[in-house]
Amino acid sequence: MGMTITEKILAAHSGKKTVEPGEIIESTIDLALANDITAPLSLKEFEKVEATKVFDPERVVFVLDHFTPNKDIQSAENCKKIREFALEYGIKYCYEGGECGIEHALLPEEGLVVPGDVVIGADSHTCTYGALGAFSTGVGSTDFTYGMVTGKTWFKVPESIKFICYGKWQKWITGKDLILHIIGMIGVDGALYAAMEYEGEAIHSLSIDSRFTIANMAIEAGAKNGIFPVDKRTLAYVKTRGKRPYKVYKSDRNARYREVIEIDAASIGLKVACPSLPSNVKDVKEIKDVDIDQVVIGSCTNGHLEDLKIVAEVLKGKKIARHIRCIIIPATPKIYREAMRRGYFKIFLDGGCIISPPTCGPCLGGHMGVLAKGERAVATTNRNFIGRMGHPESEVYLAGPAVAAASAIKGRISHPDEVT
Secondary structure, three states: OEOOHHHHHHHHHOOOOOOOOOOEEEEEOOEEEEEOOOHHHHHHHHHHOOOOOOOOOOOEEEEOOOOOOOOOHHHHHHHHHHHHHHHHOOOOEEEOHHHOOOHHHHHHHOOOOOOOOEEEEOOHHHHHHHHHOOEEEEOOHHHHHHHHHHOEEEEEOOEEEEEEEEOOOOOOOOHHHHHHHHHHHHOOOOOOOEEEEEEOHHHHOOOHHHHHHHHHHHHHHOOOEEEOOOOHHHHHHHHOOOOOOOOOOOOOOOEOOOEEEEEEHHHOOOEEEOOOOOOOEEEHHHOOOOEOOEEEEOHHHHOOHHHHHHHHHHHOOOOOOOOOEEEEOOOOHHHHHHHHHOOHHHHHHHOOOEEOOOOOHHHHOOOOOOEOOOOEEEEOOOOOOOOOOEOOOOEEEEEOHHHHHHHHHHOEOOOHHHOO
16 A cells, blocks of 8 residues: 555654554654744753753754744743753754744745655644645644654654645635635544645645645644645745755555545635634625724735735725724745835835734734724634634634735725725
C-alpha cells in the first residue's frame, strides 16, 4: 500500500520506510516556533528541566506578534524575557519591532520553511505551512520545549482526507471561500486529527497566498495539518526565499484516504461564517440586513498581498460608511512596504481606513480593535467564537477580503458587486 504526502514526510523524519495512520512515532523536527504568548511558559519549562542549550539556534524561532508593540506591562515583561533568552542562547531568528510580522506569514516569506519540513509551533495555526508541502502543526508550550531542546517530538500518524477541486473559480473567490465552504460542509470536527490534503486543477490554479489561507484554517475543521502538493507555483515561491535544501514528497496513487471529497470550484460563491462557529457558513447573498460596526482585514489568514490587492480593487474611489471602523493589517513588513509602493495605502487612507503595523492584535481580542458589548464585526480572521474579538456579547462574521471591503463601504454585510 502506498503512502500520502503527510505519511512520507513523517516516515522520513522518523527513520522509517513506512508509517501507518494511528502509529505513534518519534520524529525529528526542522523548525520549532513560539510567540510572545506561548513562549514564556516554554521558557519556564526550559529552566525547570535544567536545559543548557537548544538543539539548534538556527532552528528555533521566536516571533513577538500577538500583543506587540507591547500593549501593557505583562506583554512587555513577556517580550523582555524572550528577548533575553534569545540573546543568551544565540537564537538567530527572534523577530520583534520593525522586523516583526505575523508569524505564519513571516516564516515562509523569510524562507525558514521549505517543502518536506516537519515544523512544530506553539500556536494552533502553525498548520499554515502545509501550503508549501511541509508537515506543520501546532503543539502545546511544553511539547514545544521538548522539541526546542531535543530537536524531536512525538506524533500519532494522522489519517488523510483528500479534497479534489476541479473547474474554474468565480470572480472574487479566494482560498478563504473554499475553506469556509469545506468547514461548513464537514463541521468543526469533520477532519478531527486528520491531514487535509488538496489536489486538482482548481487547486493548482490558486495563488500561494490562497493556499496559505486554506492550510491555515485546517485546525478550524479539527485537523492535525493541511497540506498541498508541491507544484510550479510552490517551487517559484521557495526558489527566491528558501534558506535550506528541501525534498519534495508526492502521494502515491494507491495511498489510503479516510475519505475523498470532490468539489466543483464553479459552484462556490462568496462565503460568510456567522456567529459563533467557523462552520456556521452561508453564502453572502443569503445574509440580509446585518449591520456592522467594525471590519478587520488582516491576520495570519488574510493579511497577504493578494488580500490587500482585492481590498484596494473594491475600495478604490470609495469611502467606508461613516460609523464603521475599518482596520487593515498587512501581515509582514515586506507586505506593508509593497502595498504602500503599489498605492494601496492611498486608497485605504482616502477611503477612511486605519492602517495598522503587523500584529495579531484584534484577531484574539487583544488590542488594535477590541469589540464592545453588542458590536458586530466582519473579519478576515479565522475564528468567531463567543468573545473572540472582545466582549462576550459582541459578534464576529468571518469572510474573505472582497466581502470585508464591500461590507465596510455599505456598513452591513455585502457582496462586492453591490459596490463595484
